Amino acid sequence: MTNSGTDMRHHKKPIISPLRYPGGKASLYTRLRAIVRANELTSGTYVEPYAGGAGAALGLLVTGQVRRIVINDLDQAIYAFWKAAIREPREISRMIQKADLTVAEWSRQKDIYLNGPRDDYLSLGFATFFLNRTNRSGVLNGGPIGGMDQTGKYKIDARFNRETLVERLRLISLYSKKITITNTDGLNIIKRYSKRENTLIYADPPYFEKAGSLYLNSFEHAHHSSLANCLNGAGEAKWLLTYDNVPTVAELYPDRRREIFSLNYSAHRVTKANEIMVFSDSLVVA
Incomplete structure (x- = not known):
């Protein structure tokens, strides 16, 4: 596991989504763009099974980093x-x-x-x-x-x-x-698109802590476990996952590469929190 402490605040990002989301991942645009390019997916499809505001997806599409996007929300x-x-x-x-x-x-x-x-x-x-x-x-x-x-x-x-x-x-x-x-359920989308070539899946599910106050469809532990089983079983697919940085993530993804990064949240008050990325084995991490 790496601990880069990468600070995402200063990266320029296109603001396309009309929706506001606490901790929205549009700020990861620069990193996701680098991953798309490193994996030669610029002519491919980018998938968000838990899209919410879909800020990253829209940014990648509008700036020509990917050819198509899939926005799913239960x-x-x-x-x-x-x-x-x-x-x-x-x-x-x-x-x-x-x-x-x-x-x-x-x-x-x-x-x-x-x-x-x-x-x-x-x-x-x-x-x-x-x-x-x-x-x-x-x-x-x-x-x-x-x-x-x-x-x-x-x-x-x-x-x-x-x-x-x-x-x-x-x-x-x-x-x-x-x-x-x-x-539909995010698992259905992951199962559907993990079998397709030229596709990047970015899973940003409801988090472990404070999920009930931020999402209407919060996860129970069984949902987190089911998601882990699905992603861990999709070894050939190119995917990445973000979560709040809690010990359970390492327990659910013990054999996957993980990296800590910083992100600003705006729910109730502006705070800076460490979060964690998890990567599939086949993904080239840029």
């Missing part, structure tokens, strides 16, 4: 947003431009998010996006920026720059034919 609401972004970019952009950035509208969108029909992907997708951009740190089960009484230092519209967000959606729409959106 959360129906997150999937609905990506489906809307790919299929109805103009409509969801119109909704962004006309959105009423008030606590009353926040309450209405939260009700849609919690109780609205799950098959209305445009309505559910926009409600998910609205809460992500107006909630503290983008946490979907959190409260609005500035509080319900809007007495905080920042207000509910602090992270809702309409022009910037619409431009990001426009850019994504230009690459829509190169983006596959799926809504």
